[in-house]
Every structure is written in structure tokens, then in C-alpha cells.
Amino acid sequence: MASNLFSLDGRVALVTGGSRGIGKMIAKGFLEAGAAKVYISSRKAPACIETAEELGPQCIPLPQDVSTLDGIKALTAAYLAREDKLDILLNNAGAAWGAAFDEFPESGWDKVVDLNLKSPFFLTQALHGALKAAASHEKPAKVINIASIDGIRLNPQETYSYHASKAGLIYLTRRMAATLIADSIVMSAIAPGAFASEMNRVARDQGDVIAKRIP
Numbered sequence: 279m280a281s282n283l284f285s286l287d288g289r290v291a292l293v294t295g296g297s298r299g300i301g302k303m304i305a306k307g308f309l310e311a312g313a314a315k316v317y318i319s320s321r322k323a324p325a326c327i328e329t330a331e332e333l334g335p336q337c338i339p340l341p342q343d344v345s346t347l348d349g350i351k352a353l354t355a356a357y358l359a360r361e362d363k364l365d366i367l368l369n370n371a372g373a374a375w376g377a378a379f380d381e382f383p384e385s386g387w388d389k390v391v392d393l394n395l396k397s398p399f400f401l402t403q404a405l406h407g408a409l410k411a412a413a414s415h416e417k418p419a420k421v422i423n424i425a426s427i428d429g430i431r432l433n434p435q436e437t438y439s440y441h442a443s444k445a446g447l448i449y450l451t452r453r454m455a456a457t458l459i460a461d462s463i464v465m466s467a468i469a470p471g472a473f474a475s476e477m478n479r480v481a482r483d484q485g486d487v488i489a490k491r492i493p
């Protein structure tokens with residue numbers, strides 16, 4: 279049936295950065311598509327809990343900072359205390375940094391690259407066992423990385439580490455996908471265009487300007 283084409287009936291998902299913006303939209307969409315449970319994560323526990331309450335009892339908050347290996351370990355432990363399988367891992371949490379070329383600081387590289395590029399690798403590595411446990415040839419597990427159109431083409435902002443992290447994430451996805459397919463884990467990346475959000479305040483506050491750049 280065509281109406282079942284996008285069904286996630288019975289699947290369990292984990293969405294990083296699920297408390298707001300694109301991650302919240304994804305968590306909501308997964309639940310609407312029939313997912314059994316959607317775990318969401320973000321650093322700020324109150325916002326994470328509030329969003330889970332808003333999305334309903336099948337949405338479970340697991341607040342953690344996924345930009346550090348300690349945070350990834352803690353999130354993995356919290357997830358594995360509740361589930362032994364993971365059907366869908368959504369690496370969505372991301373950050374941006376903009377500064378003029380001559381002033382761009384090292385901290386603007388560390389923050390962005392740790393979260394946008396390193397954390398999808400190490401969180402997927404930490405949850406590899408649970409993904410394998412859910413995966414079969416008939417029903418592969420999925421790992422989806424939220425890259426960005428900024429990993430493919432330039433935007434006018436001086437977001438050096440963001441561009442580099444998203445371009446890197448696209449290629450990292452290819453490299454990891456080639457490995458993980460042996461375990462029936464399908465890895466892919468999505469490169470969204472502009473979404474009005476807390477991160478993309480230009481799209482949020484000057485939507486008409488951004489809209490002119492979108493065909």
C-alpha cells in the first residue's frame with residue numbers, strides 16, 4: 279500500500295538535537311509515521327524534557343552533550359539501559375560559528391568540528407552493537423546524518439569551520455556507509471537547505487532575503 283511506504287511501524291529511533299528545530303521536526307515526523315519510540319537528546323535537560331512531553335509518551339528525553347566522548351558514553355549507557363536494539367540513529371545535533379577571517383578563533387573550530395563531524399562518527403561507533411542487533415537484510419537499520427547544503431556550496435557568511443565540517447560529514451558518511459552495509463546498516467546523509475531555527479537566525483529573522491536564494 280502506498281500509504282505504508284513511509285511507515286516506521288514498531289521502529290525505535292534516537293534523534294540527537296531533538297529538543298528543537300530540525301531534530302524536533304524529525305522526532306515528530308517519526309512518531310507520526312508510527313515509530314514505537316523516539317528518544318531525543320540535547321544538552322539542556324529542561325528543554326529536552328519539555329519537548330518529549332509535548333510530543334507524547336512515546337518520546338523519551340535522554341539529555342547529554344554529544345560533543346564529548348564522555349557525553350557519548352553516557353548517552354549510549356542511558357539508551358542501552360532501556361533498549362538493546364536501535365533501528366534508526368539520527369545524527370542531527372549541530373552548531374555553527376561565524377567570524378571574520380582574521381579573527382576566526384580556534385575555539386570556533388573545536389566546537390563545530392567536535393559536534394558536527396566527530397560526534398556522528400563516535401556515537402555511531404558506540405551504538406554499532408545496538409544497530410547491528412536491529413538490522414537484517416530485509417529490514418536494515420539506518421543511520422542518517424544531517425549535513426547541510428553548506429557542505430556542497432558556499433553561503434555568504436564567514437562560517438569556515440561549519441562549511442568544512444559539513445563537507446567533511448558528507449564524505450565521512452560515504453566512507454562509513456561502505457563499511458556498515460556489511461552489517462545491513464544503511465548510512466546516508468541529508469543536506470537541508472535553509473530552515474528557520476535558533477541556529478539559522480538569518481533564515482528565521484530575514485526569511486525574505488534567504489528565500490531569494492532558494493530556487
Ligand SMILES: NC(=O)c1ccc[n+]([C@@H]2O[C@H](COP(=O)([O-])OP(=O)(O)OC[C@H]3O[C@@H](n4cnc5c(N)ncnc54)[C@H](OP(=O)(O)O)[C@@H]3O)[C@@H](O)[C@H]2O)c1
Pocket residue numbers: 294295296297298299300301319320321322323325342343344345370371372373393424425426427428469470471472473474475476477478481
Ligand atoms: N537551520 C538550517 O538552516 C540548517 C540547514 C542545513 C543543515 N542544518 C543542520 O541541521 C541540524 C539541526 O539544526 P537546527 O537549525 O535545527 O539547530 P538548532 O535549532 O540550534 O537545534 C540544535 C539542536 O541540537 C542540540 N545541541 C546543540 N549542541 C549539542 C550538543 N553538544 N550535544 C547535544 N545536543 C546539542 C540543541 O539543544 P541544546 O542547545 O540544549 O544542546 C538543539 O536541540 C544541524 O546539524 C544543522 O547544521 C540546519
